[in-house]
Amino acid sequence: MTPDNELISTSTRPNAFGSNKTRTWRRRLSAVGAGLAVVGFSAALLAPTGTALADPSAAEAAVTAFSLAAQDTQDITVSVQGAPIEQVERGSFEVYIKPKPKPTPKPATASASAPRPKYTGGGSKEEWMSAAGIAQGDWAYVDYIVSRESGWNPNATNSSSGACGLVQALPCSKVPGNGYNPVDNLRWGSGYATGRYGGWAGAYAFWTRNHWW
Structure with missing residues (x-):
């Protein structure tokens, strides 16, 4: 009885070694399936890119469409109240500069260097000094200077400097009135x-001290 029981027990007991092989094959099959799934998913994602890279005409079509869109933005026709405005070519324009107004000519005036009329009236040096408002106490000083500058000649003129008159005013144009008039x-x-x-x-x-003044 005992040997038969042992035989039956041995035949019906699962083989531990065989069960390990079964589990190993199952693991391998699962890993292969997962790898195939990943490859399939990656292929699905890369399919459009791969198609575009493999087909140069597709990329050229995309670039051409972008270029046409960019060109269309430069060719916009503007209309005001229904009247179209002609497109202006770039670089062809004119600049208008308003000219400056011509200065208004000043009215002609007598030149300061214009010759003054010479003195033709009479009178004495005392009369001239009195008419010029010179105090009598200064007449001696005036007489000394004028005698040496012009010799009491109202029309005396220095040919080199242009000084004129009794006191040899320089320039002659500084004298209010007429430099040759003795009183002026x-x-x-x-x-x-x-x-x-x-x-x-x-x-x-x-x-x-200096012989000039």
């Missing part, structure tokens, strides 16, 4: 003597 010339001389030397006495002192 002496009146200007009084202002010059006062402004530069403090009066006729100071002008006389300077002249005696």
Whole structure:
């Protein structure tokens, strides 16, 4: 009885070695299936890109469409109230610069260097100094300077400098009125003597030291 029982037990008991082989094959089949699934998914994702790369005409068509769209943005026709505006070619334009107005010519005036009329009237040096407002106490100083500058000639003119008149005003155009008029010339001389030397006495002192004033 015992041997028969052992035989039956041995025949019906699962083979441990055989069960390990079965499990190993199942694992391998599962791994292969998973790998095929990944490959199939990757192929599905790369199919459009692969098609585009394999077919150059498809890429060219996409670039051409973009170029046409970009070109269309430069060829827009604008219309105002239904009236189309012609497209202007780039680079062909004109610039209008408003010219400056011509300056209005100034009215002609008498030149400061124009010759003054010479003195033809009469009179004495005392009359001229009195008419010019020179104090009698300064007449001696005036007489000293004028005698050496012009010799009391109202029309005296320095040929090199252009100084004119009794006190040899320089330039002659500075004299208000007429530089050859003895009264106008002496009146200007009084202002010059006062402004530069403090009066006729100071002008006389300077002249005696320097022989000019």
